[in-house]
Amino acid sequence: MTASLHAQPARAPPILSRFVRWIIFRIWRFQGWRIAGEPPAGLKKFVIAGAPHTSNWDFVFFAGATQELGIQPNFMGKHTLFKGFMRNFMFDMGGISIDRTKRANAVEQVAAEFERRDELALVIAVEGTRSSDGTWRSGFYNIAQAANVPIVPAWVCNADKVLGFGPAIAPSGNYGEDLARIAQFMLSKRPGYSRYEVLEAQARRLIEEGEGDA
Numbered sequence: 001m002t003a004s005l006h007a008q009p010a011r012a013p014p015i016l017s018r019f020v021r022w023i024i025f026r027i028w029r030f031q032g033w034r035i036a037g038e039p040p041a042g043l044k045k046f047v048i049a050g051a052p053h054t055s056n057w058d059f060v061f062f063a064g065a066t067q068e069l070g071i072q073p074n075f076m077g078k079h080t081l082f083k084g085f086m087r088n089f090m091f092d093m094g095g096i097s098i099d100r101t102k103r104a105n106a107v108e109q110v111a112a113e114f115e116r117r118d119e120l121a122l123v124i125a126v127e128g129t130r131s132s133d134g135t136w137r138s139g140f141y142n143i144a145q146a147a148n149v150p151i152v153p154a155w156v157c158n159a160d161k162v163l164g165f166g167p168a169i170a171p172s173g174n175y176g177e178d179l180a181r182i183a184q185f186m187l188s189k190r191p192g193y194s195r196y197e198v199l200e201a202q203a204r205r206l207i208e209e210g211e212g213d214a
Contacts (some may be wrong), residue, residue: 016158019090021067027062035065036164036189039152040184043168044119047144048073049182050154051127052195053132060158062123065163073123076110095208096122107142123154134198138175145171153182155189164189177208 039046050062059075066073072094077100082090089096096113100138114120124140144151150168157163164183172178180203186196 002112017089020093023065024060024063025067027060028068031061033061033159033163035068037139037163037166038069039071039121039165040168042151043121044154045114045117045147045149046168047120047140047147047151048123048154048165049126049136049140049151050123050156051126051136051186051199052090052156053127053130053135054158055130058125058156062154066121066123071121072119073121075123076106101139107139107146110143111146114149120149132195134195135202136199141171141175141178145173149180151178153185155186157190165198175208176203176209179203181206190209 023033028150039048048056048066063073063077074094074096076098077090077095079097079101082095082097094145096110098109100106102109110122114122116198122143124143126136126140127134127161128187150170152168153166155164155166166182166189169178169181179199183196183200187193187200
């Protein structure tokens, strides 16, 4: 397969990205965060569906947790961020360049990146914005389904500084049913949490309306 024009360079990460990762990990440790539940062993390619998204620090916490587990997290970014002096740094930090001007949409571009790599753990803030009421956007599901990789739900409790991962869920093609399974897991970790209750209601509504597709 021909390598993408926006593919990560095949080289060892330079000192800058290693230093930034070290800083992130020190912040994670200094803040007193801990991990409750790891991703299933043996996974090489998967989508981490993280929620809630309440702070600009969320990716730092996910990066710190995954680094402690020995996982290199990846994230999507606009292709304009991968230019000039920032290009190699963005790739080194796990960035995946998404070019909105291409005929292939974001889902297809990321699915192609999953196909190209031997390992890829893609972190997605599934609520989309910090102002979300808890409703999840379907992009994470579409990517996992197109790439034929499992979804690993990740829950966060900022008050207790805990971040945990759940069991891998293979997309069945029925978005509502799969979302219900994820919501059940999230609520088992944070019973009564309003955003996860919104997620549960979203899944129930999709099932009742017969909207199996994302």
